[in-house]
Amino acid sequence: MRPPRLAQFLIGAFVAEPERELLLGDLSEQFAVVRSAGRLAAWRWYWSQAIRSTWHVRQIALWRRAAARARRATDGGRRRIDMTTLVREFRLAVRTSVKAPGYSAIAVLTLALAIGANTLLFSITSPLLIRPLPIKDAGRLGWVWQVNGPSEVDRGPTSVPDLLDLRARAKSFTMLGGMEPNAGTLTGHGDAQHLALARVTADFCDIWGLHAVTGHLFLPGDDRVGHEASGVLAYHLWQKSFAADPSVVGRTFFLDGRPITIVGVMEPEIEIGTLQNYDLWVPLPLNPALPRDQRTLMLSGRLAPGVTLLAADAEIHGLAMQLAAAYPATNLNWDAHVVSTRQALVGTNTWALVALLTVIVVFVLLIACANLANLVLARVVARRHEFAVRLSLGASRLQVVRPLLAENLLLGLVGGLGGLAIAQGGLQLIHATATNTDPFLKQVEIDGYVMAFTVALSVLTPFLFSLWPAIGAGRTATAETLRSARSSGGPRARWQRDVLVGSQVALALSLLVVAGLVVQTMQRIHEIHIGLDVNRILSFRVALPPDEYRDAPAWGQFARESVGALGALPGVEAAAVASAMPVFDAESLRSLSGTLHDGMKDSDRPWASCFEGSPDLFRAAGIGLLAGRTFEASDTATSQPVAVVSQMTAERYFDSVAGALGRTVSMHARGAADANVRIVGVVTDTKNSQAIKTSPQIWVPFDQQPLPSMTFVIRSASPAARALDVQAVMRRLNPSVAISEPVTMAKQVHDVLASDSILTGLFSGFALLALALAAAGLYGVISYSVGQRQREIGVRLALGAAPATIQRMVMLEGLKVTGVGIVVGLGLAALLAQGTSSFLYGITPNDPKTFGTVVAILLVVAVVATWGPAVRAMRVDPVTTLRAE
Amino acid sequence: MADPGLGEFEQLVLLTLARQGPDAYGVSIASDIAERAKRDVSLGAVYKTLERLELKGLVTSALGLPTAARGGRRKKHYHLSVTGQRALKRSLAALRRMTAGLTPELEL
Numbered sequence: 001m002r003p004p005r006l007a008q009f010l011i012g013a014f015v016a017e018p019e020r021e022l023l024l025g026d027l028s029e030q031f032a033v034v035r036s037a038g039r040l041a042a043w044r045w046y047w048s049q050a051i052r053s054t055w056h057v058r059q060i061a062l063w064r065r066a067a068a069r070a071r072r073a074t075d076g077g078r079r080r081i082d083m084t085t086l087v088r089e090f091r092l093a094v095r096t097s098v099k100a101p102g103y104s105a106i107a108v109l110t111l112a113l114a115i116g117a118n119t120l121l122f123s124i125t126s127p128l129l130i131r132p133l134p135i136k137d138a139g140r141l142g143w144v145w146q147v148n149g150p151s152e153v154d155r156g157p158t159s160v161p162d163l164l165d166l167r168a169r170a171k172s173f174t175m176l177g178g179m180e181p182n183a184g185t186l187t188g189h190g191d192a193q194h195l196a197l198a199r200v201t202a203d204f205c206d207i208w209g210l211h212a213v214t215g216h217l218f219l220p221g222d223d224r225v226g227h228e229a230s231g232v233l234a235y236h237l238w239q240k241s242f243a244a245d246p247s248v249v250g251r252t253f254f255l256d257g258r259p260i261t262i263v264g265v266m267e268p269e270i271e272i273g274t275l276q277n278y279d280l281w282v283p284l285p286l287n288p289a290l291p292r293d294q295r296t297l298m299l300s301g302r303l304a305p306g307v308t309l310l311a312a313d314a315e316i317h318g319l320a321m322q323l324a325a326a327y328p329a330t331n332l333n334w335d336a337h338v339v340s341t342r343q344a345l346v347g348t349n350t351w352a353l354v355a356l357l358t359v360i361v362v363f364v365l366l367i368a369c370a371n372l373a374n375l376v377l378a379r380v381v382a383r384r385h386e387f388a389v390r391l392s393l394g395a396s397r398l399q400v401v402r403p404l405l406a407e408n409l410l411l412g413l414v415g416g417l418g419g420l421a422i423a424q425g426g427l428q429l430i431h432a433t434a435t436n437t438d439p440f441l442k443q444v445e446i447d448g449y450v451m452a453f454t455v456a457l458s459v460l461t462p463f464l465f466s467l468w469p470a471i472g473a474g475r476t477a478t479a480e481t482l483r484s485a486r487s488s489g490g491p492r493a494r495w496q497r498d499v500l501v502g503s504q505v506a507l508a509l510s511l512l513v514v515a516g517l518v519v520q521t522m523q524r525i526h527e528i529h530i531g532l533d534v535n536r537i538l539s540f541r542v543a544l545p546p547d548e549y550r551d552a553p554a555w556g557q558f559a560r561e562s563v564g565a566l567g568a569l570p571g572v573e574a575a576a577v578a579s580a581m582p583v584f585d586a587e588s589l590r591s592l593s594g595t596l597h598d599g600m601k602d603s604d605r606p607w608a609s610c611f612e613g614s615p616d617l618f619r620a621a622g623i624g625l626l627a628g629r630t631f632e633a634s635d636t637a638t639s640q641p642v643a644v645v646s647q648m649t650a651e652r653y654f655d656s657v658a659g660a661l662g663r664t665v666s667m668h669a670r671g672a673a674d675a676n677v678r679i680v681g682v683v684t685d686t687k688n689s690q691a692i693k694t695s696p697q698i699w700v701p702f703d704q705q706p707l708p709s710m711t712f713v714i715r716s717a718s719p720a721a722r723a724l725d726v727q728a729v730m731r732r733l734n735p736s737v738a739i740s741e742p743v744t745m746a747k748q749v750h751d752v753l754a755s756d757s758i759l760t761g762l763f764s765g766f767a768l769l770a771l772a773l774a775a776a777g778l779y780g781v782i783s784y785s786v787g788q789r790q791r792e793i794g795v796r797l798a799l800g801a802a803p804a805t806i807q808r809m810v811m812l813e814g815l816k817v818t819g820v821g822i823v824v825g826l827g828l829a830a831l832l833a834q835g836t837s838s839f840l841y842g843i844t845p846n847d848p849k850t851f852g853t854v855v856a857i858l859l860v861v862a863v864v865a866t867w868g869p870a871v872r873a874m875r876v877d878p879v880t881t882l883r884a885e
Numbered sequence: 886m887a888d889p890g891l892g893e894f895e896q897l898v899l900l901t902l903a904r905q906g907p908d909a910y911g912v913s914i915a916s917d918i919a920e921r922a923k924r925d926v927s928l929g930a931v932y933k934t935l936e937r938l939e940l941k942g943l944v945t946s947a948l949g950l951p952t953a954a955r956g957g958r959r960k961k962h963y964h965l966s967v968t969g970q971r972a973l974k975r976s977l978a979a980l981r982r983m984t985a986g987l988t989p990e991l992e993l
Contacts, residue, residue: 018948019932022959028958032954056933060936
């Protein structure tokens with residue numbers, strides 16, 4: 001009769017060594033004695049002993065654990081031992097790494113590339129995501145945006161009367177103020193200077209919590225109509241034009257001919273993003289008589305205590321509805337909502353882009369990890385015997401795995417250093433490519449946050465890629481491993497490798513698809529014809545000082561004289577003036593009415609972007625005439641008001657180009673009576689300010705609606721060479737009129753597209769990196785597998801298998817994994833591509849050509865990567881292999 | 886530090902060790918206590934007490950060789966350390982002093 005097995009099993013499950021052995025031994029020994037008392041009694045004795053003893057012995061284990069914990073807590077000497085273990089471990093790691101230079105070099109290179117890509121992207125995104133904003137308590141700031149669905153406005157400014165109404169009615173905000181970009185000419189300090197102005201309500205600086213470096217900021221009442229006579233210098237202008245002289249505070253200059261007293265200098269911290277473009281801060285008079293459709297103010301306000309953004313949003317939305325009902329002529333379809341500071345400073349598209357790029361670099365990191373995990377796995381399999389011996393000699397799993405982790409941690413840190421260098425190189429490239437239109441990209445740098453990120457990544461990545469193989473190593477079945485003479489990785493290791501390579505292929509495929517879509521989008525954007533002859537145009541802007549040029553006839557006069565003088569310059573084919581240029585300048589929208597075609601609902605009011613231009617503008621800018629005529633010198637302020645419409649306007653509102661000619665439309669101009677103009681011509685379309693879309697446009701003669709700010713357009717075979725002559729002519733005409741630096745339109749286009757090139761570079765760089773890593777992974781795994789199976793292949797060849805069959809077998813093995821990876825990757829890519837849809841242009845997210853091409857590329861790469869090892873397998877010499885056994 | 890003294894069961898275990906010499910192990914101790922003290926003790930309770938005595942330094946132990954009767958398992962031999970002997974003596978002397986003169990009432 002044997003002791004009850006279940007009782008033995010329970011003791012085995014609940015009692016740890018060494019008590020388990022002692023207890024089971026004692027019970028067996030005594031059971032033999034007790035048996036004589038009868039079967040049942042013996043059985044009962046055993047069970048009673050087993051249950052009671054288990055209870056007692058478990059307490060021993062608890063004491064031991066508590067004692068060990070107490071030792072650790074009190075014994076300072078113990079920690080010293082830990083430190084020396086750490087040093088020893090690290091020294092060992094250095095030695096091991098140096099002894100395996102191939103593995104170390106590949107690991108460091110892979111890590112450097114992956115960490116470098118992540119660091120580079122993080123240095124670009126961290127200012128957007130985590131760096132504190134120079135605004136006091138930015139979380140309690142709400143931004144009010146006007147939204148107009150039919151006119152496709154989604155982050156629009158607000159008019160002064162609307163602001164005053166919102167201020168009076170909204171309870172969600174304790175303060176609500178606005179800012180409006182403007183331009184002006186500063187005189188009284190050296191040469192006339194053309195300055196970018198930030199016009200702000202008096203409470204604006206309090207809302208944002210801004211501080212003055214010297215002097216003070218605006219005071220309540222500074223923005224009363226007729227009282228605006230104070231100015232705050234931007235820090236950079238104070239440094240540049242006033243040599244940081246504190247005594248500038250209190251001095252009076254002239255802004256557009258009106259006296260302005262400098263009251264302070266703005267703190268430099270605010271000069272981020274577009275805010276760094278402003279040279280001078282001036283108060284904005286809140287004139288309630290201004291028209292409601294003159295929407296120029298970007299609103300922001302302090303949320304009242306306890307009010308959430310959502311609650312404020314709901315209230316502002318309701319108030320906008322009230323305003324739309326009260327003033328349908330100006331506010332119909334205008335909604336408003338409240339967004340957070342980060343949302344306001346970073347466009348929604350930017351968020352999506354950041355998210356997408358983040359996904360991509362994380363994928364790159366994962367691919368790199370998969371590669372390295374494979375290498376580690378191979379090393380673990382090769383060292384199985386060593387691990388098994390150490391485990392059987394009593395080493396704990398952690399002790400066995402620790403050297404492995406230490407080695408990879410070391411490689412991770414070295415790789416992190418390399419990654420920093422790579423990221424620094426990438427940033428320099430970005431700085432060189434970025435232009436002044438994108439000051440943000442000029443500013444990105446490797447700062448403390450980025451460093452911390454890189455260090456964290458360098459430490460975490462090694463754990464990520466050595467954990468899986470390490471677990472396997474710790475689990476090495478000792479007896480089995482020790483018995484088997486050869487160390488060929490078992491089916492488990494093989495399966496692990498296949499999973500790793502398959503996921504690499506899947507990740508690389510989805511990255512390539514996304515990169516393919518984005519790069520094609522960029523190409524299409526570069527190929528867009530914006531409708532202007534960019535290579536032959538030089539342009540500059542002028543804002544006339546109002547003290548000298550007080551009214552429309554004076555503005556028109558100045559424009560005519562300037563065009564005449566510029567046109568007479570040698571090498572200039574044509575000179576013209578416009579209120580603004582399509583594509584490059586902001587548009588002013590006008591609603592149209594009149595003899596429009598039928599079937600248009602009242603709510604879809606026809607609208608067009610209105611530009612004023614001089615007679616030669618179309619010739620100078622390269623805008624083609626399709627029908628009728630352009631403007632002539634006879635279209636003056638006193639002659640009949642005329643207009644030229646773009647092809648799109650004609651086709652959308654008058655059904656055809658010819659149908660528009662001769663019609664009269666009423667243009668609703670802000671703050672003025674409706675102007676009735678007769679359409680005398682139709683010209684070709686140009687893109688709108690988003691550069692990729694066309695919208696309806698209407699042109700009127702500059703002479704008939706002159707403005708004090710204007711853009712000059714000079715057509716020349718070599719526009720850049722005309723810049724100096726142009727400046728001289730303008731200075732001779734009137735030295736107190738400041739002009740912006742003449743720039744060729746080609747350069748402006750280049751500047752606008754420069755950030756796109758950087759983006760394309762990032763996307764394609766990351767995707768190529770992923771492809772290279774995946775290819776290396778595939779090659780490595782197949783190659784390793786061939787090495788492992790040399791004996792099997794040798795036997796097959798000796799038994800008469802054709803070398804070609806062997807080659808096919810090896811290649812099929814690699815392609816099978818690739819195939820599975822491709823199928824999974826296609827799903828992943830489809831998912832990821834949907835996320836890109838918002839910034840694709842001229843291509844759909846599931847473009848079959850892109851998907852097909854990427855699959856083909858991966859297949860080719862897979863064939864190439866498996867070819868080498870397959871050929872090697874074919875050439876295995878059966879005799880040598882078998883003799884080696 | 887004040888000597889916390891010995892518990893009753895600890896006394897029994899130490900007395901068994903004193904009687905059995907260096908060969909004492911789990912079963913022998915438990916059956917001796919069962920026989921002489923008429924107490925049904927579990928082996929686990931014996932181990933637990935021995936572990937505690939070992940931690941106090943009153944008992945030392947050594948692993949023996951595996952035997953067939955134990956299904957090829959080893960046993961652990963315990964014996965009284967010098968400190969253990971002294972502690973046991975002190976404890977018994979205290980007991981004797983406490984019982985002196987009480988013999989008739991306690992019917993020993």
